[in-house]
Amino acid sequence: LHWSTKLLSPASLIYITFLPNSSWGKEMMELYNHYNRLSKEATEGQEDHGEEWTRLPSYNRTLKYATGGAYLSKIIQSKARLFTRNIRDPGAAFEYVLFFRQDKLKCVCIFQAGHLLEGPPGHVHGGAIATMIDTVTGTHASLLSAPVMTANLNVNYRSPIPLGSTVLIESILDKEDGRKMYISCRVTSTDGSKLHTEATGNFKSGKLFIIKHYMCINCKFYLNNFT
Numbered sequence: 001l002h003w004s005t006k007l008l009s010p011a012s013l014i015y016i017t018f019l020p021n022s023s024w025g026k027e028m029m030e031l032y033n034h035y036n037r038l039s040k041e042a043t044e045g046q047e048d049h050g051e052e053w054t055r056l057p058s059y060n061r062t063l064k065y066a067t068g069g070a071y072l073s074k075i076i077q078s079k080a081r082l083f084t085r086n087i088r089d090p091g092a093a094f095e096y097v098l099f100f101r102q103d104k105l106k107c108v109c110i111f112q113a114g115h116l117l118e119g120p121p122g123h124v125h126g127g128a129i130a131t132m133i134d135t136v137t138g139t140h141a142s143l144l145s146a147p148v149m150t151a152n153l154n155v156n157y158r159s160p161i162p163l164g165s166t167v168l169i170e171s172i173l174d175k176e177d178g179r180k181m182y183i184s185c186r187v188t189s190t191d192g193s194k195l196h197t198e199a200t201g202n203f204k205s206g207k208l209f210i211i212k213h214y215m216c217i218n219c220k221f222y223l224n225n226f227t
């Protein structure tokens with residue numbers, strides 16, 4: 001069963017994809033259920049608050065988690081289409097789900113790499129791995145501040161990722177310096193025993209970007225109503 005549906009909007013067809021879908025393998029589902037349980041426990045206010053996780057539901061809605069993101073998501077709602085969510089054939093490319101810890105200092109992504117992401121025969125393309133790292137660390141930085149631009153990303157590829165496998169992508173905040181955020185990231189096998197990739201990133205929050213949009217909207221409002 002493909003949990004994807006189409007909604008008719010005045011402007012265009014909008015696709016909403018629900019997670020999980022039928023392409024998710026056993027490992028992906030087990031990890032998803034594990035973090036979902038931790039999220040559920042957190043919302044139900046149970047005793048152990050050591051690890052409280054929250055799932056980021058989907059691209060459009062994740063924008064709302066960033067400072068100023070609720071406003072930004074309204075502006076781009078109908079146009080935004082994140083690269084990693086563009087291939088709609090379940091299991092063909094980027095299958096992933098993101099959770100962040102309540103204190104936002106750590107994010108975890110469960111990623112299953114589909115056959116369209118092939119680089120070296122039978123293994124995931126380095127660009128696809130970097131894309132996922134950018135997505136996780138970029139989302140993490142956006143959660144901590146406002147929506148960000150990646151200024152710098154260093155990737156060290158330690159061991160190849162077999163196509164079709166599920167891996168964990170974990171990011172942590174190393175340092176915050178004004179509007180700059182330094183985040184590091186590790187891609188490992190799901191049991192953590194094998195290191196596939198390590199990365200560090202430098203992100204700049206886009207507060208000015210949001211202010212520019214506010215000004216644009218206000219100008220348009222002024223021109224439409226008072227001139």
Ligand SMILES: CCCCCCCCCCCCCC(=O)SCCNC(=O)CCNC(=O)[C@H](O)C(C)(C)COP(=O)(O)OP(=O)(O)OC[C@H]1O[C@@H](n2cnc3c(N)ncnc32)[C@H](O)[C@@H]1OP(=O)(O)O
Nearest residue numbers: 062063065066134135138139142143149150151152202204
């Ligand atoms: C939950 C939230 C969800 C949100 C959903 C979103 C999901 C999206 C997930 C996907 C996410 C995908 C995200 C993407 O893929 S974003 C797409 C890829 N990134 C870009 O295209 C960025 C292009 N570059 C720029 O736009 C500008 O150069 C930026 C904005 C980066 C800086 O231009 P700006 O004019 O603002 O700054 P500045 O030049 O005055 O410099 C200021 C400071 O920064 C330091 N610096 C600058 N550059 C670098 C560098 N390369 N390495 C190290 N440091 C650098 C610089 O030394 C200075 O430091 P200091 O002297 O102050 O100490």
